[in-house]
Amino acid sequence: MSDDRPHPMLQYIINNPEAFAQNLAKTLEQAGKAMAAYIEPREQGKIKTDSTDELTGVVKTLAQVSEYWVSDPQRAIEAQSRLWGGYIELWNSSLKRMMGEPSEPAVATPPRDKRFADPDWENNQFFDFVKQLYLITSKWAEDMVHEAQGLDEHTRHKAEFYVTQIANAISPSNFVLTNPELLRLTMESNGENLVKGMQHLVEDLKSGQGELKIRQTDPSKFKLGDNLGNTPGKVIAQNDVCQVIQYTPTTTEVLKRPLLIVPPWINKFYILDLNPDKSFIKWAVDQGHTVFVISWVNPDEGQAQKSFEHYMKEGILDTLDVIKRATRQEEVNTIGYCVGGTLLAVTLAYMAKTGDERIKTATFFTTQVDFTFAGDLKVFVDEEQISMLEKRMAEHGYLDGSKMSSAFNMLRSNDLIWSYVVNNYLKGKEPFPFDLLYWNSDSTRMPAANHSFYLRNCYLDNKLSKGEMEVAGETLDLSKVTIPIFNLATREDHIAPPKSVFLGSGCFGGPVNYVLAGSGHIAGVVNPPAKNKYQYWTGGDPKGLLENWLKNAEEHPGSWWPYWDEWIRSVDPTTAKARKPGANRVKILEDAPGSYVMKKV
Structure with missing residues (x-):
């Protein structure tokens, strides 16, 4: 046959x-x-x-x-x-x-x-x-x-x-x-x-004006304030380093303590507000939090000398003043994401040293304070490479956003570089419209002084965990930070490895609730309960080895978001009437997401 x-x-x-x-x-x-x-x-x-x-x-x-x-x-x-x-x-x-x-x-x-x-x-x-x-x-x-x-x-x-x-x-x-x-x-x-x-x-x-800027998604399908970053709110303050956004409440009662979110400045804040189905910001508002978010400036030559001290004072500390004016509340809950979390930890140590007690809880999303096990980004950090980078940043006063974006993409080059080379240039196909990848390509510059300080003091010399970092004339000691801390790591994180986050938990002087979520640096954080994806682990005090902690940890299906909300309320469940942006004679500057986030590289 x-x-x-x-x-x-x-x-x-x-x-x-x-x-x-x-x-x-x-x-x-x-x-x-x-x-x-x-x-x-x-x-x-x-x-x-x-x-x-x-x-x-x-x-x-x-x-x-x-x-x-x-x-x-x-x-x-x-x-x-x-x-x-x-x-x-x-x-x-x-x-x-x-x-x-x-x-x-x-x-x-x-x-x-x-x-x-x-x-x-x-x-x-x-x-x-x-x-x-x-x-x-x-x-x-x-x-x-x-x-x-x-x-x-x-x-x-x-x-x-x-x-x-x-x-x-x-x-x-x-x-x-x-x-x-x-x-x-x-x-x-x-x-x-x-x-x-x-x-x-x-x-x-x-x-890319002569540099290859590989499209990871179709940018024409997204518009900030329209189908991205569209949770209702108002910009109520701004300065040289940030705008402050207050979101419109959706509940009649809210937690008495407002919630301040400090995002990373390596990319833009709307990773936490991609769309209504994925938005942590919208979800937190719907749970009864009065949410304030710092939207960092996309810096140019004018911010060349803005250092960690400026980002701390003009970013977090000034925003605490804004929140008090807007809500008549001095006590605040805080969240810091990635390098925004590192800045928040620095600020907490500074506040502990200076007797400032306004921040009552701190939540860290995939944040490192001890950089011993900082992952593949340490490849780019040694005296020779930092000196070379500082020389280049001195030409314009900032690090171009494409440089940092390329470094992050190289950490997963098969997924974030070569798959798109094959799809876009060899198959001749248009990339799929994906909001997360649109955000990923929306990179920002970084001020020379700020980035140099971060690389040297954190990645190179690991001074924060050693109690040797100096900011605004103060030597910082994380062990003096005794407020309750919720420390979230993600299991497949290649930027802030879970082992690194776990080790950093031991630097603080108060109670630390270490939580390990499934997936990676972004998907493990942006994991709304309605999706019922992944899982998270909770356990005892983060001491000893992560491997031993995991053996005794309890696995929970789905999102960690409700668990975090319960944790916040366990510290202080006191409620108050909802506060709208513009209350207490606070001037509204513009609608969220604001103009700072719109500025492209």
Whole structure:
């Protein structure tokens, strides 16, 4: 009985050679436009092309790994033999498969690796061979770093990171001829996908003014104040570093203590107000909290000298004064998110030193105060790199938002860089409209003085946890902070790892309720109860090792938000009549989300 099904390889043959040739010519034409969009701002001096400092740092780091292996001939031969042994095993298994014999793959595909999800990565022998060749080589390179002796911890960490970035970049999934899905699409569309992809590349280079600004979503689908950041409220104060937003109550009674939210300034505050279904701010208002939010300025040269002290005084401390005028209440509950939480912790230590008792509880979302286990961002922090960054920031007085955004994207480069390179430029598809990714791409600048202080005092020298940080003439000691603290970590966080947040819990002098939520830095925080997603763990005092704490922790399904609300009320459940923005003769400046958040980089 004959098999009438077409041969699988026919799907990799050009359908219409003439149309393919025309599209190939169009692709080359668009590639020329992309090259012009890249070169022109550099020829005009708008972009400096000197990137040798970064490349020198990468080469120097990897050279230290190489030095260990090549310094001993026997060691070098063993390393080469291990690599060639893997290749020979792959060749033998491929020959068996070619001859119809059963054979196990030389190396297994990592579970949940989306790059190799297409069935032909397994079913087609050519693509399976290419995939395994890549996996063997990248695993060997990673092992060379892990096993190299004589490296200090920071150098090894950098080498691991650089090797991972290189391996992710050269993955066969990133190239048309070695990716079965891309090759099929190119043949089926006669190369139209490549024409569209090059058009997207030209657009993104022009949008980035010569720098590649990869679109992670469709920005035309979102508008701040319309379908993002649209919880009703008013801007009631502003200064050089922030605006203060008070949200309109939806309940007749509210908790007597207002709630102040201190977001990070690396991105914008509306991560907590993406849309009504996801908005922590709206949810908190609906639970009866009088919510105030700091909306940080997107700084320019005028804020160059704004330091942590200015952000503390003109941000948090001034806002406490605003809240008292607006509500006639001096006692306040607070929330700090990521670096906003670090600033809040600094402020709490300063207030403890100066006898200021206005803040009665503090909640931290994925916040580090001890940076011993600060994760992959520490790759970018050493004296050489900070000095280089400070030199560049001195030119304009700030760090361009795209630089920090690129660093964060590199922490998950397969998900946040290469998947979009494949989708946008090789498949020629438009990115899916996703509010979270719109926010992620809405980066902000950072004042030179502020960012330098943060990197040196926190990541480099870890002074806050040691009791050595000096702000506004005071030496800060977190152990003097004795108010109740709710310390939220997320299990898959690559920015503020749960181990780091757990260790930081021990720095405070009062009761700390450590809570571990499922998912990561954003999704673990922005997890509304109605979605019934993920889970969270609660347990005893955060002492000893996180692993031991987890063994005795209790797992709860769904969102941690209601648990937090119960915790706040357990400290002080006193209620009062709802307060509207503009009460007590407070001047309303404009509607939320305000003008500061609208300013683009």
